[in-house]
Amino acid sequence: MDDRSDGNTLNRRQMLKMTLLAGGAIAGMCGAAPVRGFLQGGAPRTKNSGPPNFIIIYCDDLGYGDVGCYGATAISTPNIDRIAAEGMRFTDFYTCGLICGPSRAGLLTGRYPYRSGVTGNVYPENESFVSRAKRALSNYVFQEAGIIDLDESKVVAGIPERELLLSEMLKEAGYRTGMVGKWHLGDYSINPKFNPVKNGFDFYLGVPHSNDMNPCPLFRNEQMLEANLWGKNQSMLTGLYTSEAIQFIKQSRSAGKRFFLYFAHTFPHQPLWASKNFSGKSKAGKYGDAVEEIDWSVGQLLSCLKDLGVDENTLVIFTSDNGPWYEGSAAGFRGRKGQSLEGGFRVPMLARMPGRVKPQAVCRAAAMNIDFYPTFLGLAGAALPKDRIVDGRDIYGLLTGESSASPHEALFFYHFNTLEGVRVGKWKYLRRCNRYVWPLPLDAVEIPNSLAQYQLGNRWPLLYDLETDPGECYNLIDRHPEVVKKLEALMAEEDRARKKNPGGWL
Numbered sequence: 325m326d327d328r329s330d331g332n333t334l335n336r337r338q339m340l341k342m343t344l345l346a347g348g349a350i351a352g353m354c355g356a357a358p359v360r361g362f363l364q365g366g367a368p369r370t371k372n373s374g375p376p377n378f379i380i381i382y383c384d385d386l387g388y389g390d391v392g393c394y395g396a397t398a399i400s401t402p403n404i405d406r407i408a409a410e411g412m413r414f415t416d417f418y419t420c421g422l423i424c425g426p427s428r429a430g431l432l433t434g435r436y437p438y439r440s441g442v443t444g445n446v447y448p449e450n451e452s453f454v455s456r457a458k459r460a461l462s463n464y465v466f467q468e469a470g471i472i473d474l475d476e477s478k479v480v481a482g483i484p485e486r487e488l489l490l491s492e493m494l495k496e497a498g499y500r501t502g503m504v505g506k507w508h509l510g511d512y513s514i515n516p517k518f519n520p521v522k523n524g525f526d527f528y529l530g531v532p533h534s535n536d537m538n539p540c541p542l543f544r545n546e547q548m549l550e551a552n553l554w555g556k557n558q559s560m561l562t563g564l565y566t567s568e569a570i571q572f573i574k575q576s577r578s579a580g581k582r583f584f585l586y587f588a589h590t591f592p593h594q595p596l597w598a599s600k601n602f603s604g605k606s607k608a609g610k611y612g613d614a615v616e617e618i619d620w621s622v623g624q625l626l627s628c629l630k631d632l633g634v635d636e637n638t639l640v641i642f643t644s645d646n647g648p649w650y651e652g653s654a655a656g657f658r659g660r661k662g663q664s665l666e667g668g669f670r671v672p673m674l675a676r677m678p679g680r681v682k683p684q685a686v687c688r689a690a691a692m693n694i695d696f697y698p699t700f701l702g703l704a705g706a707a708l709p710k711d712r713i714v715d716g717r718d719i720y721g722l723l724t725g726e727s728s729a730s731p732h733e734a735l736f737f738y739h740f741n742t743l744e745g746v747r748v749g750k751w752k753y754l755r756r757c758n759r760y761v762w763p764l765p766l767d768a769v770e771i772p773n774s775l776a777q778y779q780l781g782n783r784w785p786l787l788y789d790l791e792t793d794p795g796e797c798y799n800l801i802d803r804h805p806e807v808v809k810k811l812e813a814l815m816a817e818e819d820r821a822r823k824k825n826p827g828g829w830l
């Protein structure tokens with residue numbers, strides 16, 4: 325039996341309660357440490373005592389260079405920049421997945437996507453035959469050409485029951501949980517078990533997947549509001565998401581509950597839309613219009629927090645699911661969405677929590693979106709699951725400035741089911757680099773590895789010093805054999821461990 329299947333195992337809720345009870349018992353036997361940032365030294369670090377609220381603002385296909393504080397000049401983002409001014413900007417932050425689905429699976433589980441089986445995107449189960457056939461043909465052609473390595477049969481239909489999501493863990497810890505926006509962890513319009521409200525969220529409004537997939541319905545909880553947004557005007561989405569998010573925060577506050585809000589924007593994924601107040605206003609075309617409306621949305625959320633008096637006890641995270649696709653800026657980094665180069669995996673990440681995260685702080689340590697899971701649970705006073713490997717690491721020390729070193733020995737870069745690269749310290753090693761994902765922009769096609777090896781004098785694989793060469797322009801594979809040996813050994817060990825226990829069950 326596949327270790328990701330449900331089989332005759334306990335259901336998710338039973339496992340969750342058993343895990344939390346076991347974690348609490350172990351903490352009790354060992355002498356539980358106080359919740360960080362609240363009880364240490366006998367006084368909280370903020371005006372509001374107790375664990376904080378959490379907001380993750382998750383953009384879709386936003387590039388590293390599409391935000392003002394990361395160098396954008398054609399797009400105005402004063403509200404997003406405010407998070408950086410009043411909090412911390414990460415320079416070396418990565419997503420765990422090169423496209424939408426895997427990135428979101430890792431975010432909510434704290435684990436590399438291969439553990440859940442969400443290694444590629446989940447498509448509509450009632451997708452038209454023509455769309456499915458076109459994608460299958462394109463995948464076959466590109467795979468045969470050595471451009472991509474994708475077997476969609478290995479991608480699960482949705483997030484497995486056995487995974488314990490951040491929403492479920494925080495809900496069990498007493499939080500009110502809400503989500504607005506793009507899910508992309510299972511087509512709940514066909515299989516209701518994949519609906520966010522069946523996966524730890526008390527409230528949900530959004531779409532099951534990317535806005536270019538047909539059909540693309542809009543749901544509030546388990547009620548369908550619109551059968552299909554595909555091919556239609558989607559300019560109302562950002563405003564609708566924002567309104568619903570603010571209502572969720574207000575209702576949580578009225579109920580006296582801590583809250584976790586996962587705000588997963590549809591944009592700036594293609595096709596691009598912005599409301600009439602933003603359409604045609606930016607210097608970066610439709611893409612810039614969509615991003616500037618997201619910036620407005622961020623401003624609305626920040627104002628809401630201040631008005632409700634929870635501003636100083638809410639950790640706000642702003643980031644992206646992967647690098648830019650057809651449009652957008654990778655800020656000089658090589659590659660784009662779908663590639664293991666820096667432009668595909670390195671994303672903007674900002675964190676704000678007055679009183680704990682210092683203003684105008686900059687963190688240069690390497691971290692990844694899987695780190696939110698253990699960090700949030702630690703701040704909430706909740707134990708990590710004891711029956712599985714959690715790949716993420718607690719980055720609270722980075723947020724407060726108490727630490728400046730990455731908590732990871734290594735960060736791994738996967739292209740669907742294939743381990744392609746690793747980063748350790750300043751070194752980035754790529755044993756291979758697939759070209760892109762379907763649909764493939766014509767200008768993204770690169771020469772196959774075999775031809776590249778001939779032109780480079782058989783200098784593959786690739787080794788880059790990201791301190792001096794963040795753009796991955798200069799291959800140092802023949803200069804540092806000792807580094808190559810170490811990094812290749814780490815990848816070999818990761819390969820062995822993955823094959824032996826892909827689900828990471830303990």
